[in-house]
Amino acid sequence: MNFEASAGEFVLSSKVETGKVAWRSPSNIALVKYWGKHGDQLPRNPSLSFTLSQSYSETTLLFKPREEFSTTVSLSFLFDGESKPDFEKRLQGYFDKVRQIFPFIDQLHFDIRSRNSFPHSSGIASSASAFSALALCLCSLEDALFETLQDDVVFRQKASYVARLGSGSASRSIFAHAALWGETGLVEGASDEYAIPVGDMLHSEFHQYCNTILLVSEEQKSVSSSAGHQLMEGHPFAENRYLQAGRNLMYLVESLRTGDVERFVQICEQEALQLHALMMCSQPYYILMQPNSLRIIQLIREFRLESKIPVAFTLDAGPNIHLLYRYNDRTKVESFIENNLLQYCTRSSMIQDGLGKGPIQIE
Numbered sequence: 001m002n003f004e005a006s007a008g009e010f011v012l013s014s015k016v017e018t019g020k021v022a023w024r025s026p027s028n029i030a031l032v033k034y035w036g037k038h039g040d041q042l043p044r045n046p047s048l049s050f051t052l053s054q055s056y057s058e059t060t061l062l063f064k065p066r067e068e069f070s071t072t073v074s075l076s077f078l079f080d081g082e083s084k085p086d087f088e089k090r091l092q093g094y095f096d097k098v099r100q101i102f103p104f105i106d107q108l109h110f111d112i113r114s115r116n117s118f119p120h121s122s123g124i125a126s127s128a129s130a131f132s133a134l135a136l137c138l139c140s141l142e143d144a145l146f147e148t149l150q151d152d153v154v155f156r157q158k159a160s161y162v163a164r165l166g167s168g169s170a171s172r173s174i175f176a177h178a179a180l181w182g183e184t185g186l187v188e189g190a191s192d193e194y195a196i197p198v199g200d201m202l203h204s205e206f207h208q209y210c211n212t213i214l215l216v217s218e219e220q221k222s223v224s225s226s227a228g229h230q231l232m233e234g235h236p237f238a239e240n241r242y243l244q245a246g247r248n249l250m251y252l253v254e255s256l257r258t259g260d261v262e263r264f265v266q267i268c269e270q271e272a273l274q275l276h277a278l279m280m281c282s283q284p285y286y287i288l289m290q291p292n293s294l295r296i297i298q299l300i301r302e303f304r305l306e307s308k309i310p311v312a313f314t315l316d317a318g319p320n321i322h323l324l325y326r327y328n329d330r331t332k333v334e335s336f337i338e339n340n341l342l343q344y345c346t347r348s349s350m351i352q353d354g355l356g357k358g359p360i361q362i363e
């Protein structure tokens with residue numbers, strides 16, 4: 001699929017009014033991880049994530065006509081009302097990249113305002129929610145100006161593609177409940193270019209699945225994900241990892257379809273530990289788990305053995321633990337968290353989250 005505009009397409013022929021579009025878009029937690037990329041943000045292996053509900057970004061894109069035509073992107077960015085020069089620069093690069101898809105970018109000035117529902121320091125991957133919100137805004141703007149994205153399936157596919165160009169994992173945040181990104185023969189329509197929704201495949205065991213994020217540390221990640229993906233180039237275990245990710249995806253899809261929660265737990269934990277193991281033996285290496293991450297992991301395993309409740313942990317590229325469990329088990333799991341795990345979290349902090357319905361357009 002090529003989303004680049006052909007000559008003369010999406011160019012404004014008359015002056016537009018000042019206006020705005022805004023979206024709330026969630027973060028997501030990968031179960032099979034995307035780690036390693038090539039080309040223009042293309043994944044080395046397919047990944048699958050749950051879309052979250054409470055952890056989201058809200059982004060408003062205000063636009064106005066520019067007095068003079070210029071091929072230099074014109075934008076300002078405020079996060080929580082404050083300027084963030086580093087991110088503004090990243091956005092300038094991103095808008096420059098997507099000018100081929102949305103040529104009207106050259107004719108407009110943008111003021112971008114964004115906020116997150118979660119603390120910036122919580123270690124939650126904000127790039128997934130931030131870039132998905134922004135991509136949705138750009139697609140809404142295209143549709144407002146040219147009425148080209150009236151079909152919701154087409155709209156979301158393009159938004160996922162555009163989000164991917166900002167941050168790979170953002171491609172998955174566009175869809176409710178669960179999304180798959182990357183080519184695989186397991187699910188029809190899967191693509192490296194954009195994610196596809198797979199919420200429909202979830203067995204009822206996974207409906208309303210809960211995800212508590214235990215904040216072991218609120219410090220910033222010590223490795224950016226782009227540096228992290230780079231570590232996979234020439235990594236001694238890279239080829240095996242990509243094969244294993246493909247196999248894990250097959251088992252995960254099977255368990256999600258059949259409601260095999262035990263299998264689900266095995267795959268989630270293996271994927272999380274493998275991600276961290278890869279980082280520990282790359283050059284340079286990173287140890288992103290902290291002593292309290294390991295303590296929590298140990299306690300989760302003991303709790304699962306004793307209670308027979310299939311709770312699973314997973315991690316992003318950081319020390320915080322995502323606890324995944326069934327809605328019907330929540331009373332017991334939440335009291336376990338309260339009594340046994342919170343003491344290992346920074347300031348006893350956690351975020352109560354779970355499967356979400358995906359992005360929504362806001363006023």
Ligand code: PMV
Pocket residue numbers: 029030032033034035047125127167168169170225226275316317
């Ligand atoms: O989308 P990126 O480039 O921030 O990479 C995300 C990498 C992980 O969060 C570690 C895994 C994933 O699939 O989300």
